[in-house]
Amino acid sequence: MLLSIIQGIFKSKLNMTELAIKAKAGNEEVMNDLLFASKPFMKKTASFICKRPIDEHDEEFSVTILGFHEAVMAYDPEESASFHTFAHLIIKRRLVDFIRKEASRKEQLLSFDINEEDSSEQHFMFNEKSINTYKEKQQTASRKEEILLYSEMLAQFNLTFEDLTKSSPKHVDARKTAFQIAQIVAEHKSFYEFLLKNKKLPLKEIESLVQVSRKTLERQRKYIIAVVLLLNSDLSFMKDYVKGEII
Known part of the structure; x- marks a missing residue:
């Protein structure tokens, strides 16, 4: 199974779609083989998004694998014609979330003032109909x-x-x-x-x-x-x- 996937995974959109559907249906062997054979694609995508080389030892690569797995489980060929395009976008979301969380943790960004919403509501105590118009x-x-x-x-x-x-x-x-x-x-x-x-x-x-x-x-x-x-x-x-x- 693995050899056939490695040989054909990047050559046929239909093949990739079929593999994603089988993996999504619960075929663990296909899922594992798909994850293994897709490592070059995942590394390339992660490196492109992070703007630096990413290898299997980087935490970003672990996030990328999770994003790819999520893409497989969420992929619907009727909604997204290209699995690679769909996977790229999901991986992008996960890496951006990860980078933001890391930045927040390291830099200890200030939180928003919890009273801001209350003061905003008090400021707009006007006639509702006039406001809507x-x-x-x-x-x-x-x-x-x-x-x-x-x-x-x-x-x-x-x-x-x-x-x-x-x-x-x-x-x-x-x-x-x-x-x-x-x-x-x-x-x-x-x-x-x-x-x-x-x-x-x-x-x-x-x-x-x-x-x-x-x-x-x-x-x-x-x-x-x-x-x-x-x-x-x-x-x-x-x-x-x-x-x-x-x-």
Whole structure:
């Protein structure tokens, strides 16, 4: 079993999907073999996220293994077409949480003032109906402003809302994968800076991390760029529309 996994694990998206499903179903042999054979992928992913070499002796690698295992157990091929993309995002979450906890423990960050919420509530003791009416007007104005701002952001990359309508992947699994790739680009400083500077995606680097062909990445380029710009913006109302897509 192990030899066949090592030989084929990175060659076939379907094979990886089948192995993840078998491991998730409770096949411990497949799970153990999958974890062993995926060590190169996990080390590469952890090193990329931590921005330094990670080996099996590092605590970050232990966190990565747990993240990979969690990805296997949570993976649903109907929700996430590419297991590698999904696993990368889950590992990213676990490592970021770990790094933040370590920083908090070592630096002993100050906690928020527990009385802040009480004072805030006392400050807004006004007529509820008037407040709601005011908020609705403000939100409507803010939404219109955000649409204009987003349109201007897209224009810097020669994109329009019409382009997004045409380039948006038609199939649900393809759209989810494209969105998850956009998430990876948005969350990695080097990828995002490359996009802003060159007005294009670092396709070669992305292709090395996810199991998606260059042709597919190029076809979904406009959609991915648009999502990246939205995720890294302060357009809170616009982001509400994609909350369900974020891992």
